[in-house]
Amino acid sequence: MTYALVLVVLALGFPWGGALVAQRLAGLLPPREACWGLTGAAVLLAGGTTTALIGLLHVPFLALFERVPLSRVLEVWPAAVPFAVAAGVALSVQVTLLLSRWFRQRSLLRRAWQAVGQGTGEGDLIVVPGADVDAFALPGHRGRRGRVVMTSAAVRSLRAKERAVLMAHERAHLAGRHHLLSAVVDLAAVVHPALRGVRESLAFHLERWADERAAAVVGDRRVTAAAIARVALARSAQDRPRAGGVPLLSAASGPVPRRVEALLRPERAAPGGRGRRAGAVVLAATIAAVALTTLAMTYGLHEYVEFACVAVRGG
Structure with a gap:
């Protein structure tokens, strides 16, 4: 019982x-590697938590499968049923929240496309009426490819180079399929509250x-x-929602001062350089450590349950 409690605390903590x-x-990696690292860590940590809950839930069922009376199981591990019930409730809540969040994501995307339906433009640009200076990346939906959405105020008030910055920024979101990384971590954050910080960190590094x-x-x-600072200041002054209030990847989102500061510093090591290779190695090692720890805790819990059932049956 003590071993199981230790595993549960580790798996959930x-x-x-x-x-x-x-x-x-x-914070030590280039933005692209940081985004992939955060996404991988969130998936592994959420998966470990869910697996631990499933392990706790199946204790009474495994005992019945092994033809061990439940009364005998409770003699050896009195908390088996309360733990299983708590795990079942937690899993039910997780599934409900995951489905709710998934449908909310799809609903927001559908509403965003409806909001820009009256826009005009050519190529991958849609210009929508609006007095606020803004631009955002609109992911593809139902066979429609992703578009860059810019307000008419942004087209009128920004200089050509500033508009080019916004277009390049939003195209980078679409080309990198950043909305998928954001959606995955958003769903993972539903599984465990600790991952909400990862979600916020990912949002910053996606913008970077x-x-x-x-x-x-x-x-x-x-x-x-x-250009990024000017758009952020314009949006802050006007404080108006964009595209029906739908939160999407935008050049003016996130902690803009930190982003501007990073851009004013010299660019990091070029691709293939020693700094980027070292960052990739550290990233891979960290994800591997998280994966191995999660698998070890899950395997240990499973082995403990089987051992307990065999011991009870033998007793």
């Missing part, structure tokens, strides 16, 4: 430490990824920083 490590590591891509396309980091 480990994500708090794992999430903190993942966020700290992300798009910022760096926009700077590379435009060829001027200062112009990129200035």
Whole structure:
């Protein structure tokens, strides 16, 4: 019983430490690697939590399968049924919240497409009426490819280079399929509250990824920083919702001062450089450690349950 309790505490408590490590590591990595690392860590930590709950839930059922009277199981492990009931309730809540969040994501995307239905434009750009200066990436939906949405106020008030920055930024979101990474971590955060911090960290690094891509396309980091800061200030002053209030990946979202500061610093090591290779190695090692720890805890819990059932049956 003590061993099982230790495993349960580790399985449900480990994500708090794992999430903190993942966020700290992300701050040391280039934006793209940081995003993939955060997403992988969130999936593994959420999966470990769910597996531990399933392990607790199946204790009484495994005893019945082994033809061990439940009364005998309770003599050896009195908390088996309360633990199983608690795990079943937690899993039911998780499933309900996951389905609710998934349908909410789809609903928001559908509403976003309906909101820009009256827009005009050509290619991958849709210009919608609006007095607020804004632009965001609209992922593909029901056979329609992703588009960059920009308000008419942004087209009128921004200079050509600033519009180019916004276009490059939002195209980077679409090309990198950042909405999928965001959706996955958003769902993982429903499984364990510790992963909410990972979700917030991912949102920042997704914007940083798009910022760096926009700077590379435009060829001027200062112009990129200035454009992002100007759009953020305009949105803050007007404080108006965009596209029906649907939260989407936008150049003006996230902690803009930190993003601008990062753009004003020299670019990190180029792809293939020593810094990026070292970051990739650290990232892979961390994800492997999280995966192995999760699997070890899950396997240990499963082995403990089987051992307990065999011991009870033999007794």
